[in-house]
């Protein structure tokens with residue numbers, strides 16, 4: 001059985017980021033740049049007023065001095081001329097500061113009568129002018145290659161006069177569930193049936209990591225039906241069958257996969273929950289088979305699907321392990337690396353009470369997975385542990 005680390009290495013073997021495409025500024029969140037993004041222009045492009053008032057020469061700023069207003073510089077319509085001693089130009093926030101001016105006196109500090117202003121307040125130093133390029137300059141690096149893009153990047157690139165950027169294609173993830181006992185929410189259940197729930201978490205999680213997720217539906221416990229779902233997922237970059245991964249008489253997923261020409265890379269991982277997690281390739285798609293138990297499916301998606309999605313999407317990523325102090329004792333761990341659903345706050349962490357792999361409710365409170373290495377010893381409150389954030 002592979003360790004967690006070996007399984008991740010096997011999943012990422014031969015995996016390269018997907019090809020590049022141009023993305024519009026409204027579609028950048030969760031994308032990863034395929035090349036450096038360089039500013040096409042300086043921002044602000046000119047020295048601009050930060051306030052509504054008058055552009056002046058600071059050397060004229062003496063209380064009681066009277067200046068002549070020789071023109072106007074609203075945002076978007078610069079005053080073409082030069083300001084000389086004793087002169088002022090009416091200016092508004094965002095207006096280009098005319099040549100010769102080195103200060104903007106706010107309108108509250110002057111009294112205006114016709115074309116004259118009188119300085120009413122002492123001006124301790126030149127201010128209220130934003131120099132050209134204080135944000136960035138043409139040619140500056142705005143985001144380097146392989147940078148994950150967030151909500152603000154669209155505005156940043158727009159301000160630099162960039163209309164679209166080169167990003168990696170989003171990996172297409174096709175999820176299907178499997179099991180005759182599974183019915184859709186809203187159904188009236190017969191004895192022995194439960195609601196099909198896992199794919200809601202799995203699709204949402206993979207989208208957060210940068211994927212375009214599609215849910216194909218729920219296959220019956222039959223090899224032929226499961227094979228038809230592998231066929232329907234054939235154009236995806238990653239196929240995620242959920243359930244039917246274990247050794248039961250009705251666990252047909254791996255045999256259906258083999259009949260579709262799939263090649264298994266590994267079929268078990270020394271991890272708890274999630275031992276039946278398996279991986280392979282069919283056609284051009286990577287396949288990560290997840291166990292059907294909800295907590296097992298969610299934890300193994302975070303551990304094994306996440307690095308693959310992020311890698312295909314262009315990110316250079318590995319699980320960021322953080323440290324926290326236990327607020328409850330932990331018993332010794334066994335022969336599988338364990339990931340306990342846990343609550344972490346301000347560096348203090350405690351596992352949720354019930355770690356059964358069928359439970360969804362603990363994820364309501366849990367925001368972390370507490371890592372227990374193989375055969376880790378018992379720990380007491382105050383001891384340090386490693387965790388990864390779930391949210």
Ligand SMILES: Nc1nc2c(c(=O)[nH]1)N[C@H]1C(S)=C(S)[C@@H](COP(=O)(O)OP(=O)(O)OC[C@H]3O[C@@H](n4cnc5c(N)ncnc54)[C@H](O)[C@@H]3O)O[C@H]1N2
Pocket residue numbers: 177178179181182194195196197198199242243244245246247248251273274275276290291292293294296357
């Ligand atoms: N004899 C053994 N039995 C089991 C082993 C083993 O090593 N030897 N492994 C156990 C472990 S660990 C896990 S985890 C489960 C996983 O088994 P499967 O991947 O085959 O999952 P299923 O049997 O299909 O389902 C398990 C459980 O989860 C429910 N389920 C399945 N899919 C969904 C879904 N989409 N939404 C909600 N719930 C789902 C299903 O009804 C079952 O209750 O195997 C152990 N057995």
Ligand code: MOO
Pocket residue numbers: 271272273274275276291293296357
């Ligand atoms: O690994 Mo299973 O996921 O222990 O219940």
